[in-house]
Amino acid sequence: MIVLNKAPYEQKATREAFGDEIAELGKENKDIMVVDADIGGSCKTTKFMNTVPKQHVNVGIAEQNAAGMAAGLSTTGKIPFVSTYAVFGSLRMAEQVRQEVCYPNLNVKIACSHGGLTPANDGGSHQAIEDMGVYRTIPNMRVIMGADYHATRKLVRQAAETYGPVYLRFTRDKVPVIYNENEEFEIGKAKQIKNGNDVAIIANGDTVCLALEAAEILESKGVSVKLLDMHTIKPIDREAIIECTKIGKIVTVEDHNILNGLGSAVSDVVAEEGNTKVRRIGVQDRFGESAPYEKLLEINGITVENIVDTAEGMI
Amino acid sequence: MSNITVEELKEQAIQLRQTAVTMVYHAQSGHPGGSLSAADFVTALYFREMNVNPEDPEWADRDRFVLSKGHVAPIQYAALAHRGFVPMETVKTLREYKSPFQGHPDSKKCPGIDISTGSLGQGLSCAVGMALAGKLDEKDYRVFAVIGDGEAQEGQIWEATQSAVKYKLDNLIVFLDDNGLQIDGPTNEIMPNLDLEKKFEAFGFTTKRIDGHSMEEILETLDEVKNVKDGKPKIIVCNTIKGKGVSFMENVVGWHGKAPNEEEYDKAMEELARGLNA
Numbered sequence A: 001m002i003v004l005n006k007a008p009y010e011q012k013a014t015r016e017a018f019g020d021e022i023a024e025l026g027k028e029n030k031d032i033m034v035v036d037a038d039i040g041g042s043c044k045t046t047k048f049m050n051t052v053p054k055q056h057v058n059v060g061i062a063e064q065n066a067a068g069m070a071a072g073l074s075t076t077g078k079i080p081f082v083s084t085y086a087v088f089g090s091l092r093m094a095e096q097v098r099q100e101v102c103y104p105n106l107n108v109k110i111a112c113s114h115g116g117l118t119p120a121n122d123g124g125s126h127q128a129i130e131d132m133g134v135y136r137t138i139p140n141m142r143v144i145m146g147a148d149y150h151a152t153r154k155l156v157r158q159a160a161e162t163y164g165p166v167y168l169r170f171t172r173d174k175v176p177v178i179y180n181e182n183e184e185f186e187i188g189k190a191k192q193i194k195n196g197n198d199v200a201i202i203a204n205g206d207t208v209c210l211a212l213e214a215a216e217i218l219e220s221k222g223v224s225v226k227l228l229d230m231h232t233i234k235p236i237d238r239e240a241i242i243e244c245t246k247i248g249k250i251v252t253v254e255d256h257n258i259l260n261g262l263g264s265a266v267s268d269v270v271a272e273e274g275n276t277k278v279r280r281i282g283v284q285d286r287f288g289e290s291a292p293y294e295k296l297l298e299i300n301g302i303t304v305e306n307i308v309d310t311a312e313g314m315i
Numbered sequence B: 001m002s003n004i005t006v007e008e009l010k011e012q013a014i015q016l017r018q019t020a021v022t023m024v025y026h027a028q029s030g031h032p033g034g035s036l037s038a039a040d041f042v043t044a045l046y047f048r049e050m051n052v053n054p055e056d057p058e059w060a061d062r063d064r065f066v067l068s069k070g071h072v073a074p075i076q077y078a079a080l081a082h083r084g085f086v087p088m089e090t091v092k093t094l095r096e097y098k099s100p101f102q103g104h105p106d107s108k109k110c111p112g113i114d115i116s117t118g119s120l121g122q123g124l125s126c127a128v129g130m131a132l133a134g135k136l137d138e139k140d141y142r143v144f145a146v147i148g149d150g151e152a153q154e155g156q157i158w159e160a161t162q163s164a165v166k167y168k169l170d171n172l173i174v175f176l177d178d179n180g181l182q183i184d185g186p187t188n189e190i191m192p193n194l195d196l197e198k199k200f201e202a203f204g205f206t207t208k209r210i211d212g213h214s215m216e217e218i219l220e221t222l223d224e225v226k227n228v229k230d231g232k233p234k235i236i237v238c239n240t241i242k243g244k245g246v247s248f249m250e251n252v253v254g255w256h257g258k259a260p261n262e263e264e265y266d267k268a269m270e271e272l273a274r275g276l277n278a
Ligand SMILES: Cc1ncc(C[n+]2csc(CCOP(=O)(O)OP(=O)(O)O)c2C)c(N)n1
Pocket: A037, A038, A039, A061, A063, A088, A092, B033, B034, B035, B037, B069, B071, B072, B118, B119, B120, B121, B147, B148, B149, B150, B151, B152, B177, B179, B181, B182, B183, B242, B256
């Protein structure tokens, strides 16, 4: 049984986890590199730069070049992490990553802060709602978002140790630290937080804490909830989803467009393997706008109340 | 507004600075540094040079303005508010839910924004498209674009540049805010641009480097390029100081995207009220 931290939780942005872990990895392995594009401070790579300056490059505001250079670096055995914001790291360099990283299956990691709606007051131009979907579509790519600080550190380390292209997405804002620091995570394997048999809730990234709160409310009302943290949406954990189809009711929750993200990835499996209803909670195929992060979640129905209502509506 | 005097424009530039800093202070987020470095030429454009109509912001024959370095939206918003495109109260709503003043310029939400920007390197191509459309439609409007020196590291800037030259867009006038800083540090250290004026010249632009805080030089240069129909796009490379007008922000990398606290805000407003130090 998994033992979670108890509320009130410590709050930490998952970009901090990337910054802390990549600095450790850089010390341990001289092949680990960071390729920055003028937002190293914000993406938390400064510690890495100061710790192992020879393993750090900053190409300026030139994301496409960053991706291509990383591809080149990786051909000699280096393990470059390209670091920028999710909107630029997925869309601006998407074709470079497809042609020069995924097609030749090179060992490059795209590590991005400001995932989902978290760059809230920057507005719609900066909120990455399509990034995981874009990368989910490209062969050879793995797509990952940890739920909290500890999960993210573990997943960053695994990404470094796993050969091939990986897309990692982090939050700009603080999210509750729900996991114990000794909890282990495996790329492609869902983390079961709760087991139950009335309804399954599958969440990822910054929405796992909302799903957890919703699950606790549902339990207090006598509903038995199975709760999965699907930190990897590609390769997706088919077995875990097939287990959920035995319940027959799944609610997915994500800070991403409901098209092509976690909800779609789960639905793909369900369509082939199970006679199950899926309700997707996430960004309602609309661009973001400037507003507090919580307000943006509310506009899109990514709230504890809506998760509870949606789950109750299914049973 | 061609009868406005140089002294009035200088005063106006101070007001825009005050408004931009006030906006960022209220929002407790936003980009003061690059707003202040761009304040003087933005003032010259909105209060003397550009043919725009706040009553009819989508007027087909208007001059266009593209803020390719969209993060300095506060200085454009200040110009739009002072020119009457939006009510003055709007300045208290920067980055708030439902505000026309989004974190980065949004043409669907704010009158007077000709195209949404925020992802660096892309706006100049849009300006080239607008200028090309003007040529194709045989219209007299001109297109003004503002790019950053950090932004000039994006490859797309040079793709836009070569297109502007190919299509002989002498109706395109670019201001390059050469303030020497980007986010992670000085431009010279992060990714040296070398001489941007020479680069644009080699690409086929008419270029001039000026003091971007001298209203006289800005106006003189705008007059020089005004009726030149030589088939060449123009770029005015402006030597500027990031944070210009607020001593503790000047040339300090950290003021790229940070809001002042109350004490800093009061000091900034007080300094700005005294005008620009020469
Ligand atoms: C494509 C893209 N990459 C990164 C950013 C993040 N960013 C915002 S401002 C900035 C630095 C801009 O420097 P510069 O163009 O010199 O502008 P200024 O100094 O005038 O503020 C960066 C990297 C962005 N907005 N767009």
